Each structure stands twice: as C-alpha cells, then as structure tokens.
Amino acid sequence: MSKTAIIFGATSLIAEHTARLLAAEGWELVLVGRNRQALQVVASHVRLTGCAPVHELHGDATDMDSLPQLVESANQLLGRLDLALIAWGCFFPNPDARQIQEMERINHVATTALAKLLGQALAQQRGGTLAVLSSVAGDVLRPANYSYGSTKAALDADLQELRQTLAPCGVRVLTIKPGRVETPLTACVPRSPFSATPAATAAGICRAIQSKQDVVYLPGWLRAVFFVLRSLPKGLVKRLRF
C-alpha cells in the first residue's frame, strides 16, 4: 500500500519540490493551499510526473476557524497518515509592527496550532511523522532576520515540547532547518552565493523523512556552522557583522 502525506503550504517552492519527489516515489498526497490557482498548477505537475493520486484541498489553514474542517477533510481523503508537513512561512526584511505580527502569526502561532492538531491525529493512529519547516534563522538571532529569527526560535521551542509529548505515542516530530534557499520568500533580500536550490533542499527533506533524526540542517554542514555560532560568547556575537 502506498504511503500517504499531507502538505500544508503546498505552494511553497520548497514544499512543491518535496511533493514532486514524494509523488515520484509513489506517495499519495493531499496538497493544501490558500491560492487555488497556484495550487492547481503545482498539483498538475506533481500528478503528471508522480505515480500515485494527488488531491488538492483549498483553504487557509493559518485561519484558525477553517483549520479543523481542513484537517477533517484531509482525514477523509487519506485515512491513515504517514507524514504531515507544514511548509508555509513568511518573511519581511526590516518589518514594521504589523509585519512582525504577521510573521508571528504565520511562522509561530498558526504553525504550532496546526502542529498540535496534527500531532493529536498521529498520536491516535499511534505513529507517523510530523515535519515542520523552521529555519537556521532561529538558531542565531541577527539583525538581518530581525523578528523572523525569533518567530522561528519560538517555533523550535514549541516543536521540542511537542516532540516530548508525542514520543511515547510513536510519533516523530522533525524540525527542518534550511539555510538560504532560492525561493520567493527571500527574493526581497540580496542573493547569497551560498543559496541552495529548492530541489536540493527538497531532496534533503526526503532523506530526513526516511531517517530517524529529530532536527535536520540543510545542507548538513550548516549544523556545524550553527553549533559554533551558538557557542560563541554573546559579547562577541554582538560585534559580528553578518
């Protein structure tokens, strides 16, 4: 029987590429997104190139009121769930108060709320993986990621709690921490020569899903980089320009 996954924020470029890879391996997918037209286009490619059914579910899961209904519809479509992936996120450089609020709402509050709901569903079936896109930006807070970093740091903390709660039920919580990826999210800041492609990041996500890791850095060497950065004395970090 083919494996099943639901992807929230499926129009994210990273999520889209992950969906392509999963579908090519025969996973049955439910793609959830708030932009119906974009979702259709994403799904048409995944459907053509993949080898299992692909369902579209239109709705904004960051909207608390429509959330339970969406999760219910997904359950009906798939039955048992092997993987739930939350990929949405938003980023504003030099955010104003409203933008800080929006990042907090999407990256932290809505993500954690959905993660809890999905966690319960997985716990009921006693197994499965809950994967969430966080970011290395949550590891070391720096001016370039003002507020974005702290929303991801808060998300990381919530995911750690959830991981402990769900472990006894056989549910794995996977925190995914990419470095810079070339997607619309970061098109508003100057390019980095170290950017990864969404395809490479998606390949890393698929490998991580197969593994038993709790927290994965993409590409993998970023784990060492951020370990060092996290260990530096705060007084020194204060003076770093990066």
Next chain:
Amino acid sequence: MPTPPLRQTEIVRPWNGWPAGPQKTLRVWRSADSLPQPLPGETFLPFGLGRSLSDVCLNPDGTLLRTPAMDRLLAFDETHGVIRCEAGVTLRQLLEFLTPRGWFLPTTPGTSQVTVGGAIANDVHGKDHHRNGSFGCHVTRLELLRSDGRRIECSPDTQGGLFLATIGGLGLTGLITWAEFRLKRMPSPWLNVESVRFGSLEEWRRVAQEDGAWEYTVAWLDGTRAPFPGLHIRGNFAASAPASYRMRRDAALTVPCDAPGWLLQPWLIGAFNRLKLLGQPAAVKKGRQDFQSFFYPLDQIGNWSRLYGRRGYLQYQFAAPHEHAMGLLQRVLETAIASRQPAYLVVLKTLGSAASAGLLSFPMPGLTAAIDFPNLGKPTLELFGRFDEMVRDAKGRLYPAKDPRMPAAMFRDGYPEWREFSRHVDPAFSSGFWRRVVGNTP
C-alpha cells in the same frame, strides 16, 4: 503593502562566454505571476538557460526576467502527443518525462539544456529541419505576459500576428508564460546511425543527396584544410527497443572555471577534431546509438565552453539558399585559412522548405553552417566582417542566437520583415541585440 521586488545583480554570461557582465535580474516564480511595474527607463528581457551564443539573451542596463522556477508541466495528452508546460521547463526535463512514455520532442537543438521559452524565442532547428521544420512549427498555442499586465493567448488562429512575431521573437514580444506543442512518436530510445566519410565539400554534396530515407542528418568537417574532409552522420529511430533505457545524468563532468588562455591552443583543438574525424577509418560505419549520445553528445560535460578561457569563443552561423550555399561555404573557409584563423570545426545541416514559423525565424530553404572560432578579439571580428560581405552576396543571413556582433545592416538585410516585427515588440522589452541592430529607428 507587499515589499517591492528587488532587482538582484548577477554576473551573466551567454554560453560562448562573451560578452559577459553584471546584470540586474528578477525572478518570475510561476506562470500566473504578474510582472512588476518597470522602473522609469527600465526594460525587461526574458532569460532561459543562457544557451544562446550572443546578446539575444542579454540586456545590459536593463533587467533580465529569470524563469528557472517556471518549470511545471501543465497538461499532457498521451493519445495525441500534445504537451502544455510553463516556459522555463527544459528540454532535458521534457525528455525525462516523455521518452519513457514513447514520445519525443518535435525537433531538438544540439543540447537539451535549453528552455521551452528559449527554444521558441530563437525558433531553434535540429538535424531534422529538412523533414520537420523548426521548433516553432509545432507550437499550437502560447501565453504572452506583456508589461502592461495583459495576458494574451496566441495561436496561429487567434492573435496570429503576435503569434508569428513571438516564434523566433527573441524574447521581445513579452514573457512567454506557457506553451503547448505537438510531440513526435518515439518507437524506441535507440537510433540506427550511419556515418559516412567524405573527402571534400563536393563529395559531401553527393553523399547528402542520398539522405532521402534519413530523418536526422548532420555533417562535421575539418575547416583547416581544403578540400575539407569530414563525416556525414545520419540516423533514424530504431523500430523496437532492445531493452529499457535510463537517461544518463547531464554534466557528469563539469568545467569549474574559465581555463587559462594557454590551455586550449588552436593546434590542440585541431588535433582533437582531426582525431574525431579521422578516428573512423572505414568509409561507412553503421551502428546503434541511444538518443542522448546521438543528439546531445556534449551535454555530458557541464560548462565545456569555459575551456575556451575568459574571452570565450565565437560561432559564425549562416544560412543560405541552395544555389549559393556551397560556393559561400568554400569562400568562407578559404578566407579563414588565408587569414590564419582556420575553422577547426564546421557543422553543416540541410534546411528544408518548411515554411518559416515566425517573422524572424532563421532557417530558410538551403544550408546552414556553424563555424567555431576562439575569440581572439579584433582579428576575429575583422574576419567575421569579411564573411558578412560574402553572406550578403549569397543572399544568406546570420543566426541572431549565435551572433553577438551582427551589424545592424546584416540584420535588416537578412530579416526584411523586421519592421513588421517591431510593431509587436513590447514597449518595455529590449535586449542588447535589439538595441544594436535597430538602435533608435522608429
């Protein structure tokens, strides 16, 4: 309010490495996205994979619209062989999807590392032009996104004028967001291939006259010595598949940076090509090749053009009608030898009489020759200037996709419909090429 899209700065080089430079770029992420408002004085130009050997894909002082994320297949009619996809989809990507399903590209250039948008905008041709015409002949519809925000679906029947202008339209009529085109049945991934040695241009002509039964033909010749010996290669898809086929990875080897100037000495290239040509002692060799080796022998090595060093190389590609083509080729090659810049590699293709698909399409019934030269700067440009005269006398024309220095007069003489074409150019689209050949002419 959404943050306005930031123009990035990147070093962009066309495939031949010259002219390269910093360029402003913007990414278009999906076919449904709208274009940003051009800044005052700003012009846009779509950019695919930069496999052109000229400034048709460059827009110095303007902004390139990059499309790598527009890589989605939208619809596939497996019974009739019709596909619709976003314009950033590469031919390589299509081959991976199509060939296991028994379909092939309607026609293909010598590399699979080009986008559908690029293939349409240069109306590329392949080894089968005499049979199947150019890529644009197979396009059934496409969508254009104009700088004023309009989306225009064009086909030969609706918006026919704009459609004709967009095929071979050098990216100037707007951004192609998606396209639909007809495919070709592929009985197997293998081709029966025959390679015939010839000792002179005259002999090549006789060999090529017997091409009737062959779908794909091309000739490679050594331009360093008259009477110009070479190999004529022809292939047909084999009827049945001996075994299933898995496509090899492209760019298994990649040239990481520009080679130092001394590496690719002319004599070295010459020796390499002679080895290739004379490596076949038999007059006729028959065999079987997979489609990757047959159509895309160079895709195995990534960025091979960097072997030519920082100044890159220049290709001189002309098309000319049958009655003048052989004489023209002979004169061009002899002039090159006389000026001590012999043509190490010459690729010849026969162009069929299929009606040209677009207003600015390059192919014309006759012959096309593509000739590679290391870029020595001034001497090479002077030599090309002399070729230009000969091409004009032979009623031929040059390929915009391959020519970063084509003088305005050569363009206007070669493409008399350019005035009609220019009426369809999007007012906020331009390119280095277009400004050079048309300047400020109204």
